[in-house]
Amino acid sequence: MPMLQIKHLTHYFGGLRAVYDFNLEMEQGDLVGLIGPNGAGKTTIFNLVTGAYRPTEGEVLLDGENLVGMRPHEITTRGIARTFQTIRLWNELSVLDNICIARASRIQYGLVDSILHGKRYWDEERQIKRRAFDLLAMFGLDKEAHEAAKNLPYGEQRKVEIARALATEPRLLLLDEPAAGMNPGEISDLMEFIQQIRRDFNLAIWIIEHQMRVIMNICERIKVVDFGETIAYGTPEEIRNNPRVIEAYLGEEAFDAA
Amino acid sequence: MKKYYLPLLILVLFVGIVGGSWLHVFNEYWQLVILFMGINIVLTVSLNLINGFMGEFSCGHAGFMAVGAYVSSILTVWLFADDKIFGPPVLPASWAIPLFPVILIIGAIAASLAGLLVAIPSFRTRGDYLAIITLAVNYIVKSAIENMEVIGGPRGFVGMKRVMNNMAAVFDAPWLLIWTFIGMLATIFIIRNFMSSTFGKGIEAIREDEIAAELMSVNTRRLKVIAFMLSCGLAGLAGGLFAHGPGGYINPGTFTILKSTEVMVMVYLGGMGSISGSIISAIGFTLLLELLRPLGTYKWVVIPLLLVVMMLFRPSGILGNKELTDVFPKLRAIFGAEEENYAHAAN
Amino acid sequence: MGLDIFLQHFLNALQWGSFYALIALGYTMVYGVLLLINFAHGDIFMVGAYIGFFIATFLLGIGGNSFAIPSWLILTLTILGSMVLTSGVGLTIERVAYRPLRERGANRLYVVITALMIGLFLEYLNLSLLGAADRGFPELIQTDVYTVGGVSFTNVKLIVIGLSVIVMVALEVFLRRTKIGMAMRAISYDKVAVPLMGVPMNAIIAATFVIGSSLAALAGIMYGSAYHVLSFDMGILIGWKAFIAAVVGGIGEVRGAMVGGFLLGFIEIFVVALGQVPGFEWLSSTYRDLVAFTVLLVILTVKPTGLFGVARRQKV
Ligand SMILES: Nc1ncnc2c1ncn2[C@@H]1O[C@H](COP(=O)(O)OP(=O)(O)O)[C@@H](O)[C@H]1O
Numbered sequence: 057m058p059m060l061q062i063k064h065l066t067h068y069f070g071g072l073r074a075v076y077d078f079n080l081e082m083e084q085g086d087l088v089g090l091i092g093p094n095g096a097g098k099t100t101i102f103n104l105v106t107g108a109y110r111p112t113e114g115e116v117l118l119d120g121e122n123l124v125g126m127r128p129h130e131i132t133t134r135g136i137a138r139t140f141q142t143i144r145l146w147n148e149l150s151v152l153d154n155i156c157i158a159r160a161s162r163i164q165y166g167l168v169d170s171i172l173h174g175k176r177y178w179d180e181e182r183q184i185k186r187r188a189f190d191l192l193a194m195f196g197l198d199k200e201a202h203e204a205a206k207n208l209p210y211g212e213q214r215k216v217e218i219a220r221a222l223a224t225e226p227r228l229l230l231l232d233e234p235a236a237g238m239n240p241g242e243i244s245d246l247m248e249f250i251q252q253i254r255r256d257f258n259l260a261i262w263i264i265e266h267q268m269r270v271i272m273n274i275c276e277r278i279k280v281v282d283f284g285e286t287i288a289y290g291t292p293e294e295i296r297n298n299p300r301v302i303e304a305y306l307g308e309e310a311f312d313a314a
Numbered sequence: 315m316k317k318y319y320l321p322l323l324i325l326v327l328f329v330g331i332v333g334g335s336w337l338h339v340f341n342e343y344w345q346l347v348i349l350f351m352g353i354n355i356v357l358t359v360s361l362n363l364i365n366g367f368m369g370e371f372s373c374g375h376a377g378f379m380a381v382g383a384y385v386s387s388i389l390t391v392w393l394f395a396d397d398k399i400f401g402p403p404v405l406p407a408s409w410a411i412p413l414f415p416v417i418l419i420i421g422a423i424a425a426s427l428a429g430l431l432v433a434i435p436s437f438r439t440r441g442d443y444l445a446i447i448t449l450a451v452n453y454i455v456k457s458a459i460e461n462m463e464v465i466g467g468p469r470g471f472v473g474m475k476r477v478m479n480n481m482a483a484v485f486d487a488p489w490l491l492i493w494t495f496i497g498m499l500a501t502i503f504i505i506r507n508f509m510s511s512t513f514g515k516g517i518e519a520i521r522e523d524e525i526a527a528e529l530m531s532v533n534t535r536r537l538k539v540i541a542f543m544l545s546c547g548l549a550g551l552a553g554g555l556f557a558h559g560p561g562g563y564i565n566p567g568t569f570t571i572l573k574s575t576e577v578m579v580m581v582y583l584g585g586m587g588s589i590s591g592s593i594i595s596a597i598g599f600t601l602l603l604e605l606l607r608p609l610g611t612y613k614w615v616v617i618p619l620l621l622v623v624m625m626l627f628r629p630s631g632i633l634g635n636k637e638l639t640d641v642f643p644k645l646r647a648i649f650g651a652e653e654e655n656y657a658h659a660a661n
Numbered sequence: 662m663g664l665d666i667f668l669q670h671f672l673n674a675l676q677w678g679s680f681y682a683l684i685a686l687g688y689t690m691v692y693g694v695l696l697l698i699n700f701a702h703g704d705i706f707m708v709g710a711y712i713g714f715f716i717a718t719f720l721l722g723i724g725g726n727s728f729a730i731p732s733w734l735i736l737t738l739t740i741l742g743s744m745v746l747t748s749g750v751g752l753t754i755e756r757v758a759y760r761p762l763r764e765r766g767a768n769r770l771y772v773v774i775t776a777l778m779i780g781l782f783l784e785y786l787n788l789s790l791l792g793a794a795d796r797g798f799p800e801l802i803q804t805d806v807y808t809v810g811g812v813s814f815t816n817v818k819l820i821v822i823g824l825s826v827i828v829m830v831a832l833e834v835f836l837r838r839t840k841i842g843m844a845m846r847a848i849s850y851d852k853v854a855v856p857l858m859g860v861p862m863n864a865i866i867a868a869t870f871v872i873g874s875s876l877a878a879l880a881g882i883m884y885g886s887a888y889h890v891l892s893f894d895m896g897i898l899i900g901w902k903a904f905i906a907a908v909v910g911g912i913g914e915v916r917g918a919m920v921g922g923f924l925l926g927f928i929e930i931f932v933v934a935l936g937q938v939p940g941f942e943w944l945s946s947t948y949r950d951l952v953a954f955t956v957l958l959v960i961l962t963v964k965p966t967g968l969f970g971v972a973r974r975q976k977v
């Protein structure tokens with residue numbers, strides 16, 4: 057049984073068909089790309105998979121369990137985490153808190169312990185903090201731990217978002233345009249980094265990206281959507297030469313640049 | 315050594331306030347002012363959990379205060395006072411002393427259950443929904459009490475004075491002041507500890523970005539209901555303490571939107587999301603009300619003007635969302651800083 | 662309940678609902694444009710009534726002394742004068758207290774607290790300056806009582822209801838036919854697009870406050886003419902209730918405010934009326950607020966966006 061199985065996923069916003077009959081299977085350790093012109097429905101697919109929106113039709117199965125109808129935090133707890141196209145950190149909170157809070161569903165102590173602060177509370181909180189620092193250190197952000205998230209430069213905020221997603225202990229990580237707003241040097245680092253976390257955390261990664269360099273170089277398979285419909289699926293080589301893809305991207309510079 | 319600063323400070327305050335009242339170092343008037351300060355701290359810190367930390371907008375704190383006030387005073391009067399409606403005392407007066415805090419807690423639990431009833435429909439949608447519902451609930455509570463003739467209806471409920479007198483007759487101590495002090499400490503302790511736990515910080519994540527919080531595995535609905543019940547419960551505690559004050563009398567007119575507004579003002583004044591700010595502002599505002607008493611009705615002309623002007627020039631209140639220990643780091647020696655406990659976790 | 666008595670209460674409910682509806686309109690329009698719960702609005706109603714009171718007393722004073730001003734003129738001048746001056750008060754509040762906060766992008770909670778403070782300020786300024794005694798509103802319209810088939814009603818009641826309906830129709834026309842009206846409606850739907858359409862935002866906001874305050878002033882004068890008693894706190898309860906009525910109708914929706922206002926008027930009048938019907942004596946008139954707020958709460962629980970509101974999904 058594949059780890060993630062998406063069947064006939066369809067979503068309408070009123071009369072607008074944003075996603076139509078989307079299908080995908082992913083295994084542990086896969087790195088899959090999702091591309092398509094602006095407004096093609098990519099972010100909406102992520103929103104459907106993570107439970108932010110409820111699909112009009114279709115199923116999302118994680119290890120055979122249907123996620124449709126679950127609330128987002130339940131889905132995240134089962135192992136799907138994401139970042140956002142526009143950064144959505146908790147701005148006023150410290151970087152450390154941003155990471156720690158993402159462990160909410162792993163907390164064992166209850167309400168009473170959270171007030172009385174017994175031994176069990178301290179043991180667990182220490183562990184949460186230690187893991188958070190480990191994660192931040194991986195990203196080279198441990199110096200910034202006590203800084204408010206909003207005070208970090210854009211590139212680092214993107215990293216904090218990824219670290220926060222990893223803190224939920226996902227098996228599948230969804231990245232929504234992680235390279236947006238980065239310069240070429242940062243993009244190279246990012247590509248390296250994505251492959252590294254896949255290895256270190258034994259994750260499946262599914263990535264939406266407009267930077268073709270990223271998609272073509274790190275993804276094993278690529279899904280192309282346009283107007284909500286899948287128009288191509290294959291290896292980077294196949295996608296590059298697919299006439300329908302070229303047509304959909306006609307005039308879009310991102311594709312030429314790749 | 316540092317560890318003992320805070321308990322020592324609390325002890326000094328406790329002995330000062332309770333001892334001072336006992337020995338009549340300050341007169342009844344000042345005892346009353348101190349009592350109100352304590353009650354206002356409970357109200358302000360608890361409302362701050364919702365309006366400050368969570369960023370939602372509850373307008374009906376006085377309604378939940380009323381629930382706690384009526385439930386606890388009905389219990390004390392029924393159990394410990396000779397009353398026209400409830401008849402002779404059910405229990406001997408000496409039991410009143412140990413049972414008083416239990417009854418206060420029951421009042422708080424009743425208020426928090428009322429909070430649960432409100433929370434379930436209110437938190438389905440975001441925005442100003444909670445404001446509207448709590449507003450309506452404040453009126454419903456007031457109106458419901460007015461329609462309960464058994465407990466005095468619009469005229470109010472009396473008899474708590476006798477209870478307090480009975481307690482004092484068994485052992486003469488400023489019991490209400492003692493329990494107000496303890497209730498105030500408990501409130502600060504609960505909110506501070508809760509908001510410093512990773513679990514409780516989810517509340518701030520909700521304020522910052524609720525959708526992101528839910529998508530990052532925070533069970534936002536449950537957390538909001540817990541926070542709201544906690545806040546309402548503490549409002550009920552404040553109500554119970556208030557009901558047993560020197561007047562020995564409560565009526566529905568005490569628990570109007572005006573009272574709720576007062577608490578909101580104190581929360582705002584101290585700073586949304588600042589516990590020490592709430593404490594300072596509750597003390598300051600109580601004093602301000604007393605200082606401006608000679609102005610008569612002009613008091614409520616001056617205070618709103620002050621606030622509107624302050625809103626324009628210092629919009630985030632006294633402390634903003636910071637704590638006193640952030641502004642004066644030296645105070646950490648007394649009040650401690652949670653982070654110290656993690657100093658070694660970093661390595 | 663016989664048909665005649667029913668019609669009697671029906672007219673009362675229409676009148677009572679008119680006040681709620683007119684005040685609710687002010688709440689809902691400001692909310693639609695600014696997302697601001699203008700909690701001072703109930704007190705604007707009070708201010709409008711008092712300004713009307715002073716204008717009317719002044720004009721009657723002149724009329725009594727020298728040359729008699731016809732009563733219809735006094736009524737017209739009172740209404741227009743109060744609408745203009747009350748709009749001035751509303752605009753001043755917006756300029757001095759709300760706009761600076763908005764321009765700084767202050768948290769909406771602060772704006773709401775400011776609004777509450779402005780309300781308190783208006784109430785207690787009135788109390789302090791004019792004293793606690795109620796004021797008797799002068800009789801601007803000679804009250805005539807008509808009886809048709811067992812239903813008796815006054816001309817004042819008919820005028821109140823008629824004027825309210827006319828004003829509401831006029832408002833609908835304004836919102837649908839004029840450029841600024843259409844901009845107001847557009848803003849309620851889409852906060853982003855309208856400023857880009859080249860309609861000056863501050864003009865729309867000013868117009869919103871002028872209309873809201875004028876309607877409240879009109880309601881204040883009609884209230885005074887119908888009940889003849891003014892007090893410093895007359896705007897509090899009626900204001901809160903009108904606000905809830907606006908929410909029940911669907912806050913930001915003009916029609917919602919009208920329907921919500923009349924609905925509340927009907928609930929209240931008929932709770933009291935039903936208490937006089939044999940078998941329903943237990944339903945004391947003191948249950949009025951309790952029933953009204955509970956019904957509204959139930960409606961909101963079942964349909965959180967209100968009767969006319971549409972759910973707006975948050976974008977992820
Ligand atoms: N919450 C929403 N309500 C209505 N329409 C939406 C919403 N979110 C996205 N859309 C529409 O759905 C389509 C797909 O959007 P999106 O998934 O964000 O595209 P992409 O991420 O591929 O650029 C677009 O036409 C967009 O306008």
Ligand SMILES: [Mg+2]
Pocket residue numbers: 098099100141
């Ligand atoms: Mg997108």
